[in-house]
Amino acid sequence: MPKLSKLDSRKTYAGIILISFALWLLCVLIFGRESQFMYLFIQAGRDKFDDFYYSVGSAVQHNPYTSVIAENQDHAYPPLAYLIYNMFRGFIDTNIVYNLFNFSDLKSINSLSICLWVLYGIFVITMFLILIKSLKCSKINAVLVAIAIVVSKPILYALERGNIIILCLLLNIVFIFFHKSENKIIRELSLIALAISAGIKLTPALLGLLLVFEKEWKLAVRTVIYGILAFFLPFLCFEGGFTNIVNFFHNTTEHFKAYKVTDSTLFGCFQNILFLEENDLLITTFKIVAIILALVILAGIPFYKTNWQKILGLSMLMIFAPSVSQFYCLMYIIPAIIAFLNENETICNDKSLIAVFALFCMINLHEPFILCSAIGELGLIAYLVCLSAKRLLDLI
Numbered sequence: 001m002p003k004l005s006k007l008d009s010r011k012t013y014a015g016i017i018l019i020s021f022a023l024w025l026l027c028v029l030i031f032g033r034e035s036q037f038m039y040l041f042i043q044a045g046r047d048k049f050d051d052f053y054y055s056v057g058s059a060v061q062h063n064p065y066t067s068v069i070a071e072n073q074d075h076a077y078p079p080l081a082y083l084i085y086n087m088f089r090g091f092i093d094t095n096i097v098y099n100l101f102n103f104s105d106l107k108s109i110n111s112l113s114i115c116l117w118v119l120y121g122i123f124v125i126t127m128f129l130i131l132i133k134s135l136k137c138s139k140i141n142a143v144l145v146a147i148a149i150v151v152s153k154p155i156l157y158a159l160e161r162g163n164i165i166i167l168c169l170l171l172n173i174v175f176i177f178f179h180k181s182e183n184k185i186i187r188e189l190s191l192i193a194l195a196i197s198a199g200i201k202l203t204p205a206l207l208g209l210l211l212v213f214e215k216e217w218k219l220a221v222r223t224v225i226y227g228i229l230a231f232f233l234p235f236l237c238f239e240g241g242f243t244n245i246v247n248f249f250h251n252t253t254e255h256f257k258a259y260k261v262t263d264s265t266l267f268g269c270f271q272n273i274l275f276l277e278e279n280d281l282l283i284t285t286f287k288i289v290a291i292i293l294a295l296v297i298l299a300g301i302p303f304y305k306t307n308w309q310k311i312l313g314l315s316m317l318m319i320f321a322p323s324v325s326q327f328y329c330l331m332y333i334i335p336a337i338i339a340f341l342n343e344n345e346t347i348c349n350d351k352s353l354i355a356v357f358a359l360f361c362m363i364n365l366h367e368p369f370i371l372c373s374a375i376g377e378l379g380l381i382a383y384l385v386c387l388s389a390k391r392l393l394d395l396i
Helices: 008-033 036-040 049-058 081-090 102-107 110-134 137-151 153-161 163-176 184-201 201-211 218-239 243-257 266-274 278-301 305-318 329-341 351-364 371-395
Strands: none
Touching: 008 036, 008 184, 008 329, 008 351, 036 218, 036 329, 049 081, 049 110, 081 110, 081 137, 081 184, 081 218, 081 329, 102 110, 102 278, 110 163, 137 163, 137 329, 153 163, 153 329, 153 351, 163 184, 163 201, 163 351, 184 371, 201 278, 218 243, 243 266, 266 278, 266 329, 266 371, 278 305, 278 371, 305 329, 305 371, 329 351, 329 371, 351 371
16 A cells, blocks of 8 residues: 555545545435435525526516515625626516516526526536646646546535536636736736626635735735726616615625524534534624634734645635635635645645645535535634644744
8 A cells, every 4th residue: 555655646636536426426326316415405406506596587687686586685696796697688588587486487497597507518618627727737637636626515516506606716716826827918817807706706805815925016906906896887787876885785784694504604514513503692602703713814824834825724714704604615615725736746744734635625525414524624724723823923
């Protein structure tokens, strides 16, 4: 049996995730969709693509923030997201939308469903090609890792939901791995990619701190300008214009209140492991602890010694620090995994690297529950807190 120091980290990671995926798929084929193995998805996949159809239904109306269907908390995307979803209005009779009882009825529009599958095909191919370009290893290893990432559990979950976060992930990868390109056009496009991602989900704006850490002040300023434009200008495309800024923040507040417990928050992780009962005091306590841990990590990130650690730190802040963080948010960790594999060709005898590698794998394993992912997330949070504390103490 080869020593750990001789194992190729890329092949090992790809092998673990692909075997996990194959075993999960085999179990589903044997035991059927009613088995516990389909718990990888919400309600065993019975509400497939709901995020897509609900968002399209809201976006094609005159004002998505005052949609007549569902509560305000379900209309909390920034306007750029709704502007993208609005591109599908050609497949829908917008007059009928106002008379729908539920946006799930849009699933009956075959042309819209076909369009979604075509977009999925484009996403998978584009993601695959960008991943191969981002990975610094042999072609065969890059292909294996790319396949493993594309079929990883968080991405499958996001695809099943039809959530636009998959576009954000693609844009995040473009920014992280191409903002240092010598080609000025590619470099500028990477900045715009981050601005668009932040305009869709807001939290990716944290990745812009990489430019600050690298003292790329001009690039940082241009990215901020792109980001401001990406957030504010799309308001003008909907009825009410900039007055919808108030509606957006109101709906976002209602969203936080409605979804107090989500899988990838600090409380969500402990709940999935210890089956904690929900109560306002406990949830609030965990939110305060999460903020404290996030501040400790953020303070230490500028002093991390490796690039993958900085990417991991910012990525984890995007995942556990927000009040609402659904399971698919774990895909934000993928750029950190790529950077880790690029900078660590082998799984060496460094115990901390072996531990991080194992935690990366746990987050992406295809177990039908969220236990492994929760343990993996908490492990990475603990690693980053310890790393930040060590770096800050070294400075003192």
